[in-house]
Amino acid sequence: MCGIAGLFLKDQSLAPELGGLLSGMLEALSDRGPDSAGFAVYGDGDAGQIKLTLRAAQSFDFAELMASLGKVAGAPIAYQVHDTHAVISLPVDREATIAAALVGNKDVDMVARGKRMAVFKEVGLPADVAKRFGLNTMSGTHAVGHTRMATESAVTTNGAHPFTTGTDQCLVHNGSLSNHNDVRRELIRLGMTFRTENDSEVAAGYISSQMAAGASLQDAMTSSLSALDGFYTFVIGTETGFGVLRDPIACKPAVMAETDRWVAFGTEYRALVDLPGIDTAKVWEPEPAKVYLWERH
């Protein structure tokens, strides 16, 4: 099972509605993935700034942490708390200092880094997870979400999707990979680190390693067709891109829709029914082993 929802806006006047629309899409996929849910939102980005997504336990006092980080950095830290997550926005030249201050802090994990991307995920029903993080209020250009029914690894926050293994890069996966241990070993040899035993994190890592070596998202997705074995539908986000790929036998369901204003992915059509203009949208099933990619310019 598992459910994927993805939305890429062509018409930026919809940007304030991005989170609300994705929230509805995820809730529609609850029965495909009631264990956990998560999403990556590509919001505003300022030149020279970087966003770090931090995660901590439920009762964690982010204000206190930010005060101490502010002292280390010599300036107040701009941040927003979303339940168990906080998103810090800071100048790139101050990042190393902050990252160093967070090393060794057992209460806080830095779970995502991006100029525009922030990643939120938790155990629980998709609607509850979306509400806890205030997904409704988030705006942006594109977003990728997932509802998980765990098969390959435990129901934990780390095992929830999206997986991010590179700056502004995230991946969600419906399916199961059969050669992930091999690929993980190979990627570790190349210097990558992994948080989980999860197969989907390996897929994310593979895409990131290809792109770090200079491949375009298109090329990285194409080469994953031969490098990754198993069942998959992937939806992948980068700072400007939104990609979709299904395995060559199209084991997992997928529906796409497109209008002049947006492109959307849903594991089932039910996820798309409340999008504006869906009644006149082009609706189709993406073909197996074909790279679909949209880029903002």
Place this chain on the structure above:
Amino acid sequence: MPTVDLASSPLRELNGALHRLTPSTNATHWTVTNPRGQHNIAVGLDFPVEIEIDGHVGYYCAGMNKQARVTVRGNAGQGVAENMMSGRVHVTGDASQAAGASGNGGLLVIDGNASARCGISMKGIDIVVKGSVGHLSAFMAQAGKLVVLGDAGEALGDSIYEAQLFVRGTVTSLGADCIEKPLNDEHKVELKKLLDEAGVEGVRPDEFKRYGSARKLYHFHIDNVGSY
């Protein structure tokens, strides 16, 4: 002429009402609005009723159909008309995977494309797809006819039994034990009848190629043991 709005009325009520129809009913033509991709719409019918569904449907629409004529004005999710016994199901848009799976009888017409495994394990259903079909269509197909006006994907008719396949366009590849066969006059007559029933105009039976079983796999033969 009942109209059921699935945005406000539960699907189980609709299916229950359709299951309770008796020969004395006047409600022989139903319209269903706002299907919104729900699964299992109009499944298990066993009554000669006409049903029109306005919009895209989810999985297994009109599954196990007997006698009823169901029209989907939109796309259909996986397994539309699966296990159909008789009647007619018409999808005006595209159909997802496994359309007409295991169908025993009746006619399934898809105006658009059908994706992978169309007619998988078909057992007597006739399927007419006006667009193209995806990979592994008619996999283990036992009886009935699959007619494709467009193209067929990889491994058409893999491990086929006695179903007959007619494809007008290209076939990416044939599956194990599926071969091209001559299109004789008797096949053209049957094909013409089916095209007429499906409302296909301007297409001649001799534009198609016929495919079927080489009959080398489905009786056990020790020389073929590697192919089973």
